[in-house]
Amino acid sequence: MAITSANQLELLQTAEAVAREKMIDPDLVIQAMEDSLARAAKSRYGAEMDIRVSIDRKTGRATFTRVRTVVEDDAVENYQAELTVAQAKQYKADPQVGDEIIDEVPPVDLGRIAAQSAKQVILQKVREAERDRQFDEFKxxxxxxxxxxxxxxxxxxxxxxxxxxxxxxxxxxxxxxxxxxxxxxxxxxxxxxxxxxxxxxxxxxRTDPQFMAELFKMEVPEIYDGIIEIRAVARDPGSRAKIAVISNDNSIDPVGACVGMRGSRVQAVVGELQGEKIDIIPWNPEPATFLVNALQPAEVAKVVIDEEAGKIEVVVPDEQLSLAIGRRGQNVRLASQLTGLDIDILTEAEESSRRQAEFAERTKLFVDALDLDEFFAQLLVAEGFTNLEEVAYVDLDELLAIEGVDDSTAEELQARARDYIEEQNRKAIEAAKELGVEQSLFDFEGLTPQMIEALARDDVKTLEDFATCADWELAGGWTTVDGSRVKDDGILEKFGMSLEEAQALIMTARIQLGWVDPSELETTEEDEENTEEETEE
Missing domain, CATH: 2.40.50.140 (Nucleic acid-binding proteins)
Incomplete structure (x- = not known):
């Protein structure tokens, strides 16, 4: 099968037909033909040769050329594809190293095997071009x-x-x-x-939350135009969903616009989602208000947010508990997905019991530690004192503000509290020393004796050990496992240490040990501040 004038135009016709069928550029098909013919020619003339084929886009004539590169006299490695400057003078007047010498060679006569190989190359190239077109179209x-x-x-x-x-x-x-x-x-x-x-x-x-958001965008012109924004979506596919919306125009009710006249808009979405019940909720920047809206139709009595832990406690009337939780926990689960917070639901009776337990625990602490009668200890708790440090180091006027407390009583309370704390510190230091804590950790500022004892029981006994800790190991944190948030207990979490405080202490320890250069740290902080300012601008 030689490429003669009889089938030159047939090449172009074939390329156009394939390109039309596969909906790709005809030039890509012709390039594939050129590659396949060049590969076939190499098998005829030798694999060491650099044979190239060019098909004229108008006439279909295929030109076979051999390309050789001019190299230094001692750099010739492939005599079929390279030649020296002296050899190149036969073809070019003033050849330079790097020039290409191109001369035409006779077209090859493709045998059956070579023709089949060429066909496979063309088909492969066409398939790749078709895949690229499909990817570019759908990405x-x-x-x-x-x-x-x-x-x-x-x-x-x-x-x-x-x-x-x-x-x-x-x-x-x-x-x-x-x-x-x-x-x-x-x-x-x-x-x-x-x-x-x-x-x-x-x-x-069809289960992705954004599927529902896109359906609302199709049904509600205000969402498509950007007047109403969808801020959050949570779904239990085929059963129930919640969608939070906000309007950028005060004159337009976002919930009403999404519901439509007699529910026409929301019903169109419900019909597409196999009857999935949809709660449309007004979004609010205040987490507590947003959560109250998200838990509808249940009524909420009180909301307590722990931003550091990413948790939120919701107190509901006893008769609203089942409604707030929903069937198989569906309502609270969707509200949690919508707000991005872990939600604990308590009844008013449960919250009252917990508060009473905390009150009794703090009362017992003051009774045992300060040798007070129960009534006086309860009075301290009622005034907002939660631990001995507050009693020992609070301004004296705050104790005098308690009814029935005079100067001598207030001073005695503080003295007892300080004596108790000092005794506990002494015991903690002794325990820590017995556990093998080195002096470097005792000398480090920011850790109480009780904290050092807790660290020692967790095998942190030197300043080097402390400096290698992660902030969450000290202050605790949360990890997402299989979609659920799991609590990681911190060594010093019971002492009220926050992640920020843990980070500061660990960095101070690393600086003291010479692991971190303070000047480099300041430069990094300045760069971060500049980046934040540029972002805001």
Whole structure:
């Protein structure tokens, strides 16, 4: 099979036909033909040669050329693809090192094997071009809704025809027990588009929270125009969902706009989601207010937020408990997803019992440590004193403000509290020494004797040991495991140490040990501040 004038135009016709069928650039097909012919020519003339093929885009004529590079006299390694300056003078008047000498060679006569190999190269190149086109087309549609037609089902996964390619809807991305038959129309959210060896893979979802958000954007013009924003979405696919919205125009009610006239807009979304019940909630920048809205229809009596731990306690009337929690914990779970906080729900009776237990515990502490009668200890707790340090080192006027406490009584209270603390410190120091704590840790400022004892019991006995600790090891923290937040207890957490305090202490220890240069630390902080200022601007 030689490339003669009889089949030169046939090359162009074939390239155009393939390009039209695969919807790719004809030039890509011609380039693939050039590569395949060049590979076939190398097998004829020798693999060491640099053979190139150029097909004229108008006439279809294929030109075979050999390319040789001019190199230094002692640098010739491949005599078929390189030549010296002296040899190059036969072809060029003033050759320079690096020049390319190009001369035409006769077209090859492709045998059956070579022709088959050329065909495979062309098909491979065409497939790659087709995959690139599909990936480029669908990568920009990630995060949008797409319509398609069901082609078939494979092991519970639905293969969807989306026009110029196929997509897959995995069984765990389907709503509930919904099923599809071939040729059914389907609407889904493009969750991911990946470039894989077998071609671009488009992954669809009908359970993703953003699917519902995009449906609302289609049904509510105000969301599409940006007048109303969707700030958070939480779903229990096929059952219930919550969506938080806010309006940038005070004259437009975001909840009413999403519901629509007689519920027309929200019902269109509900119908697409197989009857999923949707709570539309006004978003609020105040976490407590937002949470009260998120727990609707339950009524909330009180909200207590622990921002450091990322937890929130909600107190509800006894009769509202089941409504706040919801069936199988659904309502509180969705509210937690919506707000991004761990929510503990207590009844008013449970909260009262806990407060009474805390009151009794603090009363007992004052009775035992300060040798007070129960009534006087309760009086201290009622006035807001929670520990002995507050009694020992508080301004004397605060104790005098308590009814029935005079100067001598206040001074006696503080003396007893200080004596008790000093005795506890002495015992803690002795215990720490017995555990093998080195003097470097005792000399380090910022740690109480009780803290040093706690560190020693956790095998932190030197300043070097302390400097290698992580902040969360000291202050505690939270880790997300399988979607649930798990508490990590800190060595010094019971002493009320925060993450910021732990970070400062650890960094001070590292500076004292010479592990960290304070000047470099200051430079880093200045850079961070400048970056923050630039971002704000």
């Amino acid at each position: 920009d549609r990630k995060g949008t809704i797409i319509n398609g037609v069901v082609k078939r089902e494979e092991y519970g996964n639905i293969i969807v025809d989306i026009g110029r390619g196929e997509a897959i809807l995995r069984r765990n991305e389907k709503i509930g027990r919904e099923s599809y038959r071939p040729n059914d129309r389907i609407r889904a959210y493009v969750k991911d588009v990946r470039r894989e060896t077998r071609g671009p893979q488009v992954f669809l979802s």
